Amino acid sequence: MAAHDPRRSDVSALPADPEHDPTAAFALDPARVRTLTARLRATSGRSVTTEAPFTGQPVASIPLSDVADVEAGFEEARTVQRSWARTELDHRASLLLDLHDAVLDHADELMDLVQWEAGKARAHAFDEVLHVALTARYYGRTLRKHLGGKRVAGVYPMLTHARINRVPKGVVGIISPWNYPLTLAVSDGIPAIAAGNAVVHKPDSQTPLSALAAVELLDEVGFPSQLWQVVYGAGSVIGSAIIDRADYVCFTGSTATGKRVAAQAADRLVSASLELGGKNPMLVLADADVDRAVEGAIRGCFSSAGQLCVSVERLFVADAVYDRFVAKLVERVSRMRLAPTIGYGADMGSLVSQAQLDTVVRHVDDAVARGARVLTGGRARPDIGPYFYEPTLLEGVDPTMTCFAEETFGPVVSLYRFGGEAEAIERANDGEYGLNASIFTRDAKRGRALAGRIKAGTVNVNEGFAATFGSVEAPMGGMRESGVGRRHGAEGILRYTETQSVASQSLVPLAAPRFVGDATYEKTMIAALRVLKKLGRR
Template structure:
C-alpha cells in the first residue's frame, strides 16, 4: 500500500491537496488495460482517432473552469493556467486534423539493383508510450507528447509531477467522458518510483525534466532496450549585437527571461551584449525589470507568479549568493520574498558577471537576468557555446541576416532571431536538442507524430527465388 502524498500550494506554502500514488499492482492493471485498448485503437484509421480526439477537445473546453481552478492551485498563476488549457485544446485539434495526412505511405517500390525485388513499409505505432512530465507547465508538458502519440495510434500512460498533480483529476474526468479514449489514455500522478514503474512497463518513454533525472531515465530505458525521448534542461543565451535596437532587444530579453517566473526550459538565462550598447541596454533593462509586478496578493494582477517548487528557490538563492560573493552586482530584485507563505522573486538584473559563477553556467529556472559585455562576435559566440547545454538560444541584431549568420554558429537546437524564446509559442519548426539538453527526434513539427511509428520492411520477390547454386564457389569464377 503506497502512502498518501500531501501537496504544497505555491501561493500559501501550505499543503492543501492529497493524492495516493498507484501501487505496482495498479500500474500493472493500468498498463494491461491500455495495451488491450491500443490494439483496436491502432487498427482504426487516423480519421477515427482524430474524431475521438476532437471530442476530447470539446470536453476539455466544457470543463475549462474546473481544469483552470486546479491549474491555478498547482502553479499559483491564473492567466498562464488558462493559456495552458487553450494551448492543449489547440494542440489536440491540430494533431487530430493533421494525423491522417502525416501517416506515411506504404507503396511498393522496385529495387534499384534488382527490379524484380520490391519493398514496401508497414508503419506500426509503439503499443504503450510512457510520459513523465514536470511541474512547471503541468498540463502542457503532460500532453505535448501524449497527443501526437495518441494520434499515431499508441496508448499513453502519463505520470504527472507530484509537485503539481491537481489538474490530473479534472483532466481524467474529461477522458472518461469520451467514448474510446479511457481505453488508451490514463494519468497516474506519483513520485519517482511511479515514474520508474511507468518506464518498466512502456515500449517507449518521453521524459521532460532535469538533466540529472534524464540520465537516470535514459539508463533505465537502455537496460530495457526501449527508446527514450528526452527534453532536458537549458541555459539559453541571448546575444545582442551593437546594431540591435535597444528597446526591442530589452523587450525580448525581459519577456524571454521572466515569463512564467523564468520557470521554463527555454527561458533566457544569460545575456551577452556588445560593449558599444551595453550600458544603454543595461539601464533600460533595469528600468523595465523594476516595473514588473508579482501577482500577490491578487492572483488576477501582475505579470509573474510564485516559485512553484520550494526546492527551486534554494537553487536560485545559492546561485545569487555565489554570484555576489564573486563580484556580481544586483541592480534590481535579488531576494526571494515570502508573501502569505509563498515564495516570489522579482526580476533580478545582475552585472559584473562571468563564467566562474554558477549563475552563468548552471540552470537557474528563475527570473534572473545576468548581463555580460562582449567585444567581438567571435567572443559572443564562444561565450554562448561555453556550456554543457544546447537547448535553444536567441540573437538580436540590426538585421535578420546579421542575426542568422551568428545563429548558424551556435551549438543549440533552435535559435530565435530578433526575438527570444520563440519555441515557447511556435511549434511548427522541427528541432533537436544539442549536448546535455536532450535526446531523440523532435517533438515539434511533423516529427512530433511520426517518431511514434516504427517502420517494418516488406520485401517481395516477383521473380524466381535464387537457388543455392547461384552462390556456389564456381559461380563466381
C-alpha cells in the same frame, strides 16, 4: 546578502484585489477533487497533500499509487491499445480536433488549476492552454500525412512493390514535470495516442490535478476511457516502475535524472526522448531594436518565474547598445508586478516550492558574495507569498560563481558585454547544454544565418522562446546535455512508432533463375545496374 548596487529598484507587489483574493476567490471544491483523483490508479491506501505556492495552504489530498498499480495500469493499457491501434486514422484525427475545442472550452478551469498548483501568473498559465490546443489541432490536421504509409522504390522497377508502414510502439510511459503541469503532461501524449499507442503517465507529485483535468477531457471527446492511465507517486518508485514496463519512455526534467532514465531504458533496449536542462543564451546584436529586445528579454527570462527549460539565463549584449539596453531593462524589470492572484494582473508569479526558492537564493547569494552586482531584484518576497522571489538582473558574473554555468531555474539572469559576433557565438556555446537560444537583430536573415552557428536545438530570432515552442510543426528538443529526441512536428509523432518495411515481388525472383548460371546472372545484373543508373533510378 551583500549590499545591492545603487541602481537597484524595488519590484512591486500588485495591490490586493478582493475579487481575486487567492485564499477566497478560488478554492477547490472537494467533490471536484474527488472526481479528478478518481482517475488515478492508486490503491496503496496512502495519500499526500499538495500545497499552493501562492499561499502555502493545502490544495488537495492525492492518493498514492504503488508498483502494483503501475503493473495493473500497463495490463489494462495494453488491452485497450490493441483495439485502439485498429481504429481509422480519420476517426483519431476527428477526436484530436474535438480535443482542441474542449481544451478551449475549459480554458478557465485549466488555468485556475495551473495557477493554484504551480503558482504561475495567469498569462503564463494561458500559454499552456494555447500549446495543448495547438498540438491537438496540428496532429489532427496532419495525422494521415505522418502515419498514412509511404510507397518507395523497390529493387526491380515495376516488379518490386515496397512500402513503409508506421506501427505503434504499444504503451508509452510519460513522466512529466511540475513547471508546465498542463501542457508537458498532455502535449507529449497527444501524438502518442494519435499514433495508436496507449499511455501510462506519472505527473509530477506537486501538480497532478492539472494533468488529470486535461486527461479527463480525452474521455469527454470520446477517446477510450482507459487508453490513458495515470499513476501518482515518487519518481524513484513509480517512475522507475514505468520505465521497467514501457515500450517507449518520454521524460522531461533535469539532466541528472534524464541520464538515469536513459540508462534504465537502455538496459531494456527501449527508446526514449529526453527534454532536459538548459543554460540558455540571448544575444542582443549591435543593430538590435533595443526596445523590442527588452520586451523579448522580459518574456524570455521571466515567463513562469524563469522555471522553464527554455528560459533565458544568460544575456549577451553588444558593446554598442549595452548601456542603453541595460538601463531600459533594469527600469522595465523594476516595474514588474508580483502577486498571488488567480486571474490576470500580475507580470510574474511564484516559485513552486521551498526547494526551488532555496536554489535561487543560493545562486544569487553566492554570486554577490563573489563580487557580482545586483542591478535590480535579488530578494525573496515572503510579504507577497512564501516562495516569491524578485526578477533579478546580475552583472559581473564569472566562472567562479555557481550561477555562471549551473541552471538556476528561476527568475535570475546574468548580463555580459561582447565585442564581435564571433565572440558572442563562442560564449553562447560555452558549457554543456544546448536547448534554446535567441538572437535580436534588425536583420532577420542575418539572425537566421548566425543561428546555424549556435549549438542549440531551437534558436529564436527576435523572440525569446515562444516562436519555436509555439511552432508545433517545427521539432523542439536539445543538443548535448539538454537531451535527445524531439517533440512537435513529424519527429514528435514518429518517435512513437516502429518503421515497418513491406515489399512484394512479382514475376521474377531476386535470385538467378534455375536455367541461368551464377556467372551469367552476375554479368546481367551488373549491366542492369549500369543502365538503371544512366536512367536516373535510385
